[in-house]
Amino acid sequence: MKDFNLILAGIFFTLVASFGGLLISGEVQLGSLGRAPAEEGGPLYPLNEPGLAIQGRQVYLELGCVTCHTQQVRPAGQGNDIAKGFGPRPSVARDYILQSQLLLGNHRNGPDLANYGARAKSDEEIHGHLRAPAAGSTMPAYNFLYVVDKNGKTQPTERAQALVAYLKSLRIDYNSPEAKLKQ
């Protein structure tokens, strides 16, 4: 191989082939996905994120939570995510169509959060976990998200409230045309 132009053209072709083959055909299949009702006549899912949750998504990013937590539940035949209680059904492409920046993650030091909003019992429980994670957890305490008021009580900052709103908004406990909940 002596011809430089030929080498460059070949390399360009390999890049175009993989990009076109995977991503353009992916766009053709997924690009027009829209929201869908979980049951006939019901509201459209995924729901729009509340404003506070959108701010909380930013806090989630700033703290690098995506390093340890994924937001994707794999189907039963592909891993034990459902058996571990991460979600009642696998995540599907439609679940993510409203997200401006996906936070799928690629490594788990902690549990998956795709359906955390449905698992968490109350705001207080989430705040408690952020302030003082359970013994044995690899998660650090996020005390800097809390302040002590003049009465000596610990109060969440606006960022903590936004983060909790975001975590509560993470749910896939509804029927999707591609993945139904088990009855």
Place this chain on the structure above:
Amino acid sequence: MSQDNYRQLHSSKSDTGSSLPVRLFFASALGWLIISSVLGLIVSLKLQQPSFMSGCEWFTYGRLEILQRNAFTYGWIANAIFGVNLWIMSALARFQFKDTWLAVLGWLGWNLALTFGLGAILLGHINGYALLEMPKEVAPALFISFLFAALWPAVAFVRRPTGHVFVSQWYIIGASFVFPVAFAITQLFVIWYPASGVLQALIHSWFIQNIQLLWIGSSAIAASYYLLSKESGRMISAYYLSTVGFWTYFLFAGWTAPATLLGGPIPVWIQSTGVTAMLMMLLPVIVLGINFFGTLSYNRGFSGAWNNTTLRFVLVGIASFLLSSVLNIIFSTRSLNAIVRFTDFTVGLQQFVNYGFVSMVIFGAAYYILPRVTGKFWPSAKLVHLHFWSSTIGGLGLALYLIICGYPAGQTALVSYYIPVIGFVLLQCVGHVAFAINSLVMLFASPRTPHDNTHA
């Protein structure tokens, strides 16, 4: 080293104008290596002891881990690759590189942009995609700097009036071309004008595979070809196969992207395409294995390589390449991937590639190139030994430990766990400090009288 060897070393010293940028790239690569090593140490400490430094937002685990990964990839690996590729191109092409200032400008731009980007990560300006975490404003600076630092020199060398294009140069040209194209496309469709939903994840996985295999991997393969041939004094075994290896490697690499998203919310046919491409990667891996190990397999080549500082590192590097590639292919099959995905197994495999293969080959290249660029000897053979054993035991030990412990972790019902790795990371740090001291003395101290202390 005898006086004859010394003269030979000086006569082979590259006089192609690339000396200054090569020195600068190596010096900054060393700085980033030390920074990322210290960050790695803190990160592994924090994983073991989550309360360590947890009072300050700047030092949360997530942020520091992202910082470490970016400093290692864009600081250490990228700068070292720029330097090694530039040197190999100039040495092979025997071409007077007149536009040294462009490469220096690229070096300056890249490192300034990176410093700014990492500072922004420390302050919490983070994107959610691996190796795209730096703020989007940094991307154009990195892109333009890359063109000056890598693409233009590569094109200039290969477009010289006469001369053969060697196998190392194919891979360097490929690497230098792939990065800016993949980086620009991904920045556009993931960060600046995001595609809808999971397409972002698909484009990102395409970016990661291109960066990992075709930029970083190709550069390390180029250096392996060059150093094996030069230092062993042999022709590459089954050289005629290298064309097949090169084209199949480039053809299949990009298609392997979906194999990193198995079980994820993307269409199953796309996932299957990725797995098929991953299996097809066996072909170039076999060819590269034949080329690399065939070259060393006769006339006491392996023992010769073990007694040569450069080749000892490269030997560990190419062995890691072969093993990690085979493991990657085997564990991209659905049933096995289901167990190891999201676990420390994949982190170990990544460490195997980025450290066991790429970094070890870069270390080997540094031991070959720096004496020729500076005209000096390595100041301490003991530090070279310390570096080799610390990096091999620490770096490869870390990779294997994570792989071995990560596999059963994927089968358990545990939702939160960690694997203590601090010992391995500490050992790696010792090796890096030894390497940095030796290299910095060589790069910045005044010339020494030759005497026989260059080889480990």
